[in-house]
Amino acid sequence: MPSLVRFRRSRRRFGPLAALGVAFAGQVAGAVGPDARVLAASTAAGLALEVMLNRRHRRLSRVLSKARADVMVRQLIRDLLLVAGLMNLEPHGPGMRYMPLCYGLLLCYALYFACQGAVAKVRRSRTLPVLTRNIDASALRLRPAPPALLTRHPGVRLIGSGLPATAGLVAAALTGDGRWAGGGVALSVLLAGTGLAVLLAWLLPGRRPAGEAEVLAWFDAWLTEYRPTVGMYFSGGTSSAYQANMWLEPLAALGGRPVIVLRERFMMQKIGATDLPVICVPKVAHLMRLEHSTLGVLIHPANSGKTSQVLRIPSIKHAFVNHGESDKLSSCNPYAKAYDEVWVAGPAARERYALAEVGVDDRDVVEIGRPQLTPILPYSGPPAGRPVTVLYAPTWEGWTDDPGNTSVILAGENLVRALLADPGVRLLYKPHPMTGSVDPRAAAADARIRRLVQDAAGPAAGKETAARRPAKERRAFPARADGAERMLLQGVPEPGRASAHAAGEAAWDEAYWAALGPREHRVVTGARPALYSCFNRADLLISDVSSVVSDFLASGKPYAVANTGGLSEDEFRAVFPTVRAATVLTPDGRGVPALLEAVRDPSKDRLVAVRAELKEQLLGPADPPSPVRFAAAVEALARRAAARGARTAVPAPRTATEPDAAARRDRT
Template identity: 30%
Template sequence: MSRGRAIENLGRAPVPEWEELARAAWPGKVPLAVAAWCGRANLTLLLLGLLTQFVAGWAHLPWLSLGAWVVSSVTDWLSTRADPPTSRLLDLVGIRPQVRGLLRSLLAASAVFAVVAPNAITAALSYVSVVLFVQLAWYLQPVLATWVSRSAPALRFEPQSAEQPAATARHLRIYARGAGTNPVILAIEVVALVEATLAASVPVGTNAALLGLTLSGALLETALIYLGWTAWQAHTARRDAAKMYEGLVDEMTAKQPSFLVYVSLGARQSKYIANQWLPALDALTQQGMLLVREASQLADLGATRHPVVYAPSPRDVERMLLPTLRVAFYLAYGERNGQLQRDPRLLHIMLLHGDSDKATSANNQARGVDEVWVAGPAAMERYPAAGIQMGREKFAVIGRPQVAELPIGPTGNEHPILLYAPTFEGYYDQTSYTSLDVMGVRLVRQLLRKHPEMRVWFRPHPASGVYRPSMLAAITEISTMLRQAGDGHLVTADEELTLNDCLTKADVLISDISSVATDYLYTERPVLTCNPQGMAQADFVAEFPTQASSYLIGPHLEGLEQALELAFGEDPLAPARLAMKKHVLGDTPDGPQAAFEGHVARVTAAR
């Protein structure tokens, strides 16, 4: 795993909703490729720049300090759009962009003060004066953004698009000024620093020195004018908030959506929770809408034909309950679901985002919705098995539209591909099913050593490492092994392969108790399931019934070689796997998408 990925998994400092929104659709013009490159170099250039400025001050080399300031500052600005992991790490320890800028400014001022010339002190003081006003303008940009956000309306959002609706773009411009390194602030200060460096080397009383003082005054005024301009835009945005809200409601009402998909998830989970439903939702004939509660979901949300509305507050949710809406779909048991579920006018339906024997698949909160739509009979059986008694009429079987396009049967690969796709450690001890940090490294090492005929692909769960550092260490070690092995071995993230891309190509899957394993049943190819707790086979299958058609691997890799021999040989579990496929993924006559469409038509017409 790359250093950037390791840093990214540490998380980022909490930021306001308005900053997450700004980063979801950055309004600047810096090309993303340039921003990404600068993001990778940002931390290195920051540290080198500060060190160079420090040395330049002691060596009385103000021009060297100026050069280091420019390189470090410009890199910081260019990387803002990419939101690099290194910047997140700096944010996490309190070194936000304004602090980084102030550190550079202090060292730059020291270098000017250190010049052995009569005008150096005056030049340095004039630069410091500009810096004070620049910092004032910079620090107040987030304050103004927060002020605007508190009265902002719900906003239309176009996922994966550089062009946003007018009201959204208007707010983004204000919010972006408070996030990262501001280019206008940067331009004002670089002019002040160049002027101070020049003025420090000319005799006192010359026209150049006088011009420098005049320019410093003009720069002070420019910083204040820029701050005033942002304040005016913030004021007008607040003034027009009610009008923008009316326009949004009118626009959405004209679309006449009959259902709403409620997206409220853990930070940045839309990538693997919401996005898996978008193709099925887009294929519906009915018009719907997505209501997104957290701005952190927007950057990774996929493009969709259904309008997306960012609605952060409970009042936003209330105001977006349009008269044509009949149904609300939920993708997870989010903490904020109740802010919509309280409304009795809608039919509330839980879709979830996968089917597996994980304890979370049978959640007592299901009692609070009107219907639970499941892939197959296996999902319905989990509820009474967990002590949750709900009538059969509360369930609807729709299959798994997400896997309907997966090819069935042998892949025809020249070299068989074995996909190792472990789950994450879970949010509770009860749901810690992962094999990754228990046996994953040994598993991959043995596969590489004993099976040169295979190609090993590795796809860990995106949330791996949320609690256990050992998960990140295992990812790093496995990724390093596969990259060094080369010759078709692959860390799937390196090629940006989707889960379905991986399932399509894999001849055999090794996984854990996870919806990845149940989705793979659709291909009818062999599944090997890890048993990291070393449970007896009978107990394992009793607790996880869908694994009756899987070959099991113990925590010390016992059973691995036999399982591989059977999977690539006579495959005695093939009939059981076919039966389990129907039991888990449903046996819908016209396919899962048709079943999904039919049930959506039923519930939207019934109210």
């Protein structure tokens, strides 16, 4: 089966490449032959393949570009073969002049290169040193971006502007009339020149946005006016935005004036709906301007290489809040000692740092609970008159080759088969979004598990209704929009926009689960339905040693953890405290039937009391509520920042007319 999958992938990858080679070979044959029909058909086939590459095989197109065979080179070869074919067809078209055609084609490509240079200049002029959301940036003279066809799709632009020339050359080859070629080339020159003129218009002084110095001055003025008190700092990759999004609501619920600080430009659109001001400061030199603001506290949901840059600001106190806690070594990373405080959920995390001896002082550990777990509903009893909904949510393979990191590789298929063998089970499979990003075996196992679930769901499950289908986000911006235009459009939000968005997501979730049959298995991917929404629908969780287990404990429902690290059950429970209240499953999945029976009959569930005890140990007490403890921790750390600022404040310089204290005492 794996070899068949690789064969299919290679066929999809190299099939278009082989077809492109055949089209060029046909052009060569038609030009050398010469055969006008073969030349025309091969040229048309090559253009059609270019369109397909741009739409369906962009990865292959990027590979060709790296091999110095980009669309410009391919189109140039295509046009030169057409000219060569016309020269060989000279007896059928006397009087044709080829040098003007060559000069015209050269002019087309010269205009193409000029457009590329203009695009680079336009992009540079519109790349602002600071990007914002939910902030009025109208003072920066921001304007809509140029058409996407001119700035983002050079291959499409080249093929489009060169199409008249190519069509004219083909027509000339078929008819022997050189006027077709001359007219086509002239039209291509006109199109390319028009595109260049449009791009140059965006470089006129009246159409450029504010320059770097003006933007930075505006940013400093906004900091002075808004006076931020607490913020969240985040830096990461494209698939890590969920780590920050889980802290949006707790941050918004705080008093004061919160702000979100990002470092990557693409992350501006990855952050979820919020009414909080969002700023993106890519350069370190510009980030240092926060030192002169009123910002006193920054919380950090994740470590990254760029975290050390903001830690250099002494006027801000930094707290590591993490995006989840588990028994893995990553939950007590030695990097945590770089922060002023480490905020954890409960006593278990405090003990974990103490045992790890990574340099984190126990006095700097603050227990705040998990304020984002409030949407999780408590256990309401066993399933009665309906299937048992099982959520299998394994974690990813991590950065090491430890087989205990994820159950997907060694146990996933066995667990899924055992669950699907029970007709009274509805399975929800929600893999970690980074599954397979490091280990190809995890990607292959994940693909096999998805097929198992989809095959068990039946053909009807593949026909999603509009209510069930994860609705694609409506295009909030025009296709041409760049960072500057998005900044203009994402100004001050309407009051209550985030609340309305949350209500819309809740309604969407209800429609999704209502449309999903009570016995229909499902592979759940993407941002919606969210993990906590799956928690509320599940009667049982099967997962790995990860923060998913700790969060699920908030529901009080039974859960199981797969033991794929080669440890005995006693060793597994001793090494990983979060497993203490779990049913331990072996990689062969033999314990699944007994686990399901305990879910259906609570009298056979011997871990109820242990789960309640472990919940308090991992997540802290229910009173005071976690949001209250989170707010108190923010306030206490803000007081520390203010006290530090008062101790290190530099006295204002004395003016020439102001006598010092000693002189005043002498006079008195």
